[in-house]
Amino acid sequence: MDDLIFFGHKDAPLTTEGxxxxVKKTMDRMAMPYEYLDSPDAIHKRFPVFNREALPSDYVGLVQASSAxxxxQAAASAFFSAAMKTGRLSVLEKYAVSGLEPSGVPHQNQTYAIYAQSEQDALCIRGRHLILSPGVWADSVLNPLGLHQTRDWKIWQMNYAYWPVKSHDVKIPIWFEFGNLDANDHGTFYGFPPLNFDPSMANRVKMSADYTYDVFDHPAQIHHKVSQRLMKELSGHLSSLLNPQAIHLEQMEDAGTCLYSMSPDGKLVIGRIPTQPCSETFYHGASMCIMESGRAFKYAPLFGRVLVELAIDGKSPYQSDLDIFSPLREGLFN
Structure with missing residues (x-):
């Protein structure tokens, strides 16, 4: 558990993150308690880790004390262990999926075959139900089902790094800064406090920019190289924003990259699999989830339940909540 603060320009335009x-309207609508910080002075007083002189005069903040x-890694291990104990899970390691083939009438008695290949072996797995969660590889996975992602889908390669903590006397919250002055993501940054999940994390903070210069059209273009341009901008911003007495801001460590699958409207896709773009006819016994990234990991148990309900029953009690994420949205597939 830890404090989370959203802060930034009071009337800034919307970004991908809002x-x-x-954020304030959403918290009010959901009756989520928060502390409103109405000025840069209030932000700095509550969290001295943020330098007062770096905060513009129109900065305000929202502190949610019940965040975490x-x-x-531990949660994924627990999920996997629990699934293995059922005796109903088979995991293919070091296999690549080489093909997906539906058979039968799409909206009636559908069956599916998945072809997988390793260095020594080839397999065909058949079943009556199919759940897909292909991430940035969605286009190649969905092509055999007649769905092709539009050109407006993008892959964002994001960057992150760690910095050593100099002093634990200054409290470091979970934080997200909306520092943008126009309607783009430049100026959005975030960070985490030191975490004791493993020894390497105990005295370090993870921080990043929430924008990128590496945008790809398909997975073949991914290079996994850290953007020196972005990391220079991130380091420069952090050296101004944060108290140097709390963090060794000159010692960036373990920079890395991760991938976001970005739909044309920036929302994830979760639902039954249509037989054609925007069609109300669906493949029987099949569902899919294409997430922006691992950021929605905390919803994994709920998404898993929904995907199973959609594949087996063709509906879910959460249906009204899923409409905004519908695979039938315009502009997703052609």
């Missing part, structure tokens, strides 16, 4: 006023960081 803005401070939108999730140990993703």
């Amino acid at each position: 803005n401070v006023s939108q 960081s999730i140990n993703v």
